[in-house]
Amino acid sequence: MTEDEAKTWLKANFDVPRETWARLDGYVQMLLAEMDQQNLIAESTREHVWSRHIVDSAQLMKLDGTANEGLWIDLGSGAGLPAIVVAILSERPVLMIESRRKRIDFLNRLVGELSLNNADVYGGRVESAPASEAAVISARAYAPLDRLLSSALHLSTDKSLWILPKGRNAQIELEAARSSWQGVFHVERSITDPESAIIIARSVAPRGKKGRK
Numbered sequence: 001m002t003e004d005e006a007k008t009w010l011k012a013n014f015d016v017p018r019e020t021w022a023r024l025d026g027y028v029q030m031l032l033a034e035m036d037q038q039n040l041i042a043e044s045t046r047e048h049v050w051s052r053h054i055v056d057s058a059q060l061m062k063l064d065g066t067a068n069e070g071l072w073i074d075l076g077s078g079a080g081l082p083a084i085v086v087a088i089l090s091e092r093p094v095l096m097i098e099s100r101r102k103r104i105d106f107l108n109r110l111v112g113e114l115s116l117n118n119a120d121v122y123g124g125r126v127e128s129a130p131a132s133e134a135a136v137i138s139a140r141a142y143a144p145l146d147r148l149l150s151s152a153l154h155l156s157t158d159k160s161l162w163i164l165p166k167g168r169n170a171q172i173e174l175e176a177a178r179s180s181w182q183g184v185f186h187v188e189r190s191i192t193d194p195e196s197a198i199i200i201a202r203s204v205a206p207r208g209k210k211g212r213k
């Protein structure tokens with residue numbers, strides 16, 4: 001997907017009025033500028049931010065069956081991916097969880113400068129974030145599936161939808177996690193990288209336990 005194709009895809013798949021487009025553009029500019037201060041995205045993707053990061057994040061919203069309602073929690077948000085894209089393209093509340101100080105500061109700056117009234121940052125570890133009842137939980141390049149689910153179970157309910165871009169190891173990670181986790185899992189192909197996949201999960205619980213909230 002070229003950068004032009006990425007922008008065309010966004011316009012075809014989302015309502016993108018001028019103000020929303022200006023926010024996306026502003027985010028890309030701030031992300032690239034911040035790369036002089038900290039390493040937020042792979043150097044090789046600097047010239048491909050719209051396809052490799054913005055569309056890569058936005059595609060997750062297309063897999064969300066929650067009617068765009070309820071809290072979206074993003075684990076290990078780092079550069080703000082996918083959370084900032086979700087917060088710009090929707091009005092739903094978005095909570096970013098990130099533990100590294102410099103990244104927390106950058107995320108707070110994004111929220112302020114892009115006037116994202118629906119977005120918030122928890123600066124700390126996922127494991128110590130206050131219990132919540134997320135409608136959606138996302139995590140991009142955060143942790144292997146088993147550790148990811150263990151660290152964030154307290155942020156979910158039985159109804160939470162987990163949307164987890166997993167690169168090329170999706171199927172392997174899923175098989176490895178199945179011995180410890182039950183739930184309804186399936187894998188979707190990424191539109192930005194045909195070899196990458198996204199794990200979608202519902203009704204997630206540690207194997208052998210019943211009666212989640």
Ligand SMILES: C[S@@+](CC[C@H](N)C(=O)[O-])C[C@H]1O[C@@H](n2cnc3c(N)ncnc32)[C@H](O)[C@@H]1O
Nearest residue numbers: 076077078079081098099100125126140141142
């Ligand atoms: C590889 S980066 C990915 C960032 C972003 N999701 C993206 O796709 O560009 C992983 C991020 O997760 C954060 N992280 C790792 N473990 C964490 C934890 N237990 N709690 C909160 N943040 C964590 C790291 O500080 C880092 O910013």
